[in-house]
Amino acid sequence: MEIKSAVFIKSSPTTNGVFEDALPHVAFIGRSNVGKSSTINALTKIKGLAKTSSAPGATKQINMFLVNNKFYIVDLPGYGFVKGSVAKRDVLHNLIEEYLSFVFEEQKIVLIIDAKVGPTKDDLDILSSLERLGKNIVIAVNKIDKLKNSEIKTQKQKISSQVGPHKIxxxxxxxxxxxxxxxAKISE
Ligand SMILES: Nc1nc2c(ncn2[C@@H]2O[C@H](COP(=O)(O)OP(=O)(O)OP(=O)(O)O)[C@@H](O)[C@H]2O)c(=O)[nH]1
Ligand SMILES: [Mg+2]
Incomplete structure (x- = not known):
């Protein structure tokens, strides 16, 4: 399915109202700075649709974009970002958890991992939670441009074996x- 239109609908500091109209969700989660917002802009081909930053912690709320008038792309805050107070970080982590705990059939979760770094402990912990929650998961390994040609094959094999049998x-x-x-993988 081709993305024909994408418009920003809202930013929400809580999950209130996030599931109210029952349209399907494709949500992007991952470590802070891994490129969730950049991925949304690349997929929709709209520069600046989702706010990106070279400093981690850019996305602080649940941001919803309506695509083709049919479903939402959801940009979530990242995890693992420590700058600022621990209390603030915990608020963001709770927001991610609250979002994920919602039982909603029409929801895909795209877990983004850094190709150079590979899956961190946080990434693998989140992946286990997603599996336990029975989520529909796609593993998206971003920033392959940071790998040398000679590294690509081994890094692909390594990451694939670390995340297990998921779409990748x-x-x-x-x-x-x-x-x-x-x-294409997300739309399958
Ligand atoms: N080299 C490279 N850099 C990338 C890629 N994708 C994103 N970046 C850079 O990574 C940084 C973070 O990108 P964001 O899209 O803001 O990351 P995020 O995951 O939304 O971050 P938070 O909102 O803070 O959780 C920016 O400087 C991007 O330009 C990529 O494919 N390759
Ligand atoms: Mg972001």
Whole structure:
């Protein structure tokens, strides 16, 4: 399915109202700075649709974009970002947890992992939670442009074996490399 239109609908500091109209969700989660917002901009081909930043902690609320008037792309805050107070960080982590705890059939979760760093402990913990919650999961490995050609094959094999039997795509939001393949996997 092609993305024909994408419009920002709202930013929400809580999950209130986030599921109210029952349209399907495709939500992006991952470590702070891994490129969730950049991925949304690459997929929709709208620069600046989701706010990005080179400093971690850019996305602080649940941001919803209506796509093709049919479903939402959901940009979530990142986890693992420590700057600022621990209390603030916990608020963001609780928001992610609250979002994930919602039982909603029409929800896909795209877990973004950094190709160079590989899955961190936090990534693997979140993945276990998603599995336990029975979520529909796609693993999206971003920033492949940061790998040397000689590293790509081994890093792909390593990450694939670390995350287990999930749908997985390697891509670069920045270079728009394999972004089509990512969307194809999400749409399956
Ligand atoms: N080299 C490279 N950099 C990327 C890629 N995708 C995103 N970035 C950069 O990574 C940084 C973080 O991108 P964001 O999209 O803001 O990351 P985020 O996951 O939304 O971050 P938070 O909202 O803070 O959780 C920015 O400087 C992007 O330009 C990529 O494919 N390759
Ligand atoms: Mg963001």
């Amino acid at each position: 795509v390697f891509y670069s939001a920045e270079k728009s490399d394999s972004v089509k393949e990512l969307w």
